[in-house]
Amino acid sequence: MDIGIDSQYQESVGLHDVTVLLSWIHERQTWNASQALGNVSNAADTLRNFKATIDYLYDKTYGAAVQYFVIDGGQDPLLYAGSMIGSPRSDGFVLQANYLPFNKLGGPSFWPKSNVKFSLQYTIYNHFDGARSNYDGSGRNARITTRSMPRHGLLSDIVCGLTPPLNRDSLIDSLPCAVKNQFTFP
Numbered sequence: 001m002d003i004g005i006d007s008q009y010q011e012s013v014g015l016h017d018v019t020v021l022l023s024w025i026h027e028r029q030t031w032n033a034s035q036a037l038g039n040v041s042n043a044a045d046t047l048r049n050f051k052a053t054i055d056y057l058y059d060k061t062y063g064a065a066v067q068y069f070v071i072d073g074g075q076d077p078l079l080y081a082g083s084m085i086g087s088p089r090s091d092g093f094v095l096q097a098n099y100l101p102f103n104k105l106g107g108p109s110f111w112p113k114s115n116v117k118f119s120l121q122y123t124i125y126n127h128f129d130g131a132r133s134n135y136d137g138s139g140r141n142a143r144i145t146t147r148s149m150p151r152h153g154l155l156s157d158i159v160c161g162l163t164p165p166l167n168r169d170s171l172i173d174s175l176p177c178a179v180k181n182q183f184t185f186p
Contacts, residue, residue, distance in 0.1 A: 001028055002025065002026065002027045002028060003025070003026045004023070004024065004025040004026070005022075005023065005024045005025075006021075006022070006023045006024075007021070007022045007023075008020070008021050008022075015058055015059045015060075016056070016057075016058060017056070017057040017058075017060070018054070018055070018056055018057075019053075019054070019055040019056075019057075020052075020053070020054055020055075021051070021052070021053040021055070022051070022052050022053075023049070023050070023051045024048075024049070024050045024051075025047075025048065025049045025050075026046065026047075026048050027046065027047040027048070027049075027073075028044070028046055029044065029045045029046065029047060030043070030044050031043055031044065031045065031079070038078070039078060039079070040076055040078050040079045041076045041077055041078045041079065041086070042074060042076045042079070045073055045074040045076055045079065046073050046074050047071070047072075047073035047074075047088060048070070048071070048072050048073055049069075049070070049071050050069065050070045051067060051068070051069045051070075052067065052068050052069075053065060053066070053067040053068075054066050054067075057098070057100075059104070060100065060103045060104045061099065061100055061101065061103055061104060062098070062099060062100075063097070063098035063099075063100070064095075064096065064097055064098065065094075065095075065096040065098065066093065066094070066095055066096075067093065067094040067096075068091075068092075068093055069090075069091060069092065069093075069094065070090075070091040071088055071089065071090045071091070072087075072088065072089045072091075073087075073088045073089075075087045075130075080129065080130070082129055082136055083129035083130045083131070083135060083136070084129070084130070084131060084134065084135060084136060084137050085130045085131060086130070087129065087130025087131075088129070088130070089127050089129070089130040089131075090125060090127055090128050090129065090130075091125070091126050091127050092123060092124045092125040092126045092127070092128075092142070093123070093124045093126075094121060094122070094123050094124075095121070095122045095123075095124070096119055096120065096121045096122075097119065097120045097121075098117060098118070098119050099117070099118040099119075100115075100116070100117050100118075101116060101118070102114055102115065102116055103115070125142040126142060127142055128142040
């Protein structure tokens with residue numbers, strides 16, 4: 001059985017909007033079939049995810065957000081094969097700057113209801129895949145630069161909503177834009 005708690009509080013005063021988001025999920029995983037195939041070591045595991053976010057928006061146009069996140073759970077060297085210790089443990093901070101050019105007056109005449117959001121996001125890992133240092137056996141540390149870990153997208157220029165998805169494939173391709181680095185905002 002999975003258990004989750006999700007809450008949000010928003011306060012708007014004049015030109016200022018502040019939103020506080022908290023979420024906690026405890027997931028119970030059963031891997032009987034995967035264990036029989038040799039894909040996991042444990043027949044059952046748990047995974048826990050916690051996020052606390054503060055989002056600030058000035059004049060419905062300029063914003064900033066800070067998030068602390070923790071992902072943790074049972075160790076499994078096959079399930080988490082990229083980790084030297086077989087752990088999903090990752091935690092850190094996500095910093096995000098936002099610009100919403102059409103949020104107040106609407107979009108251009110050809111798409112008046114557009115809700116474009118430009119974001120610059122940076123993730124700082126305290127732990128990655130269970131370790132602070134040498135998390136994958138190649139000497140890389142959790143707090144290294146984007147250029148050293150491009151597959152994890154630590155520094156992301158995100159442009160969401162510029163064009164509506166035209167088909168199922170373009171919708172699927174646009175999904176990482178919304179959930180990049182465990183940081184979700186509409």
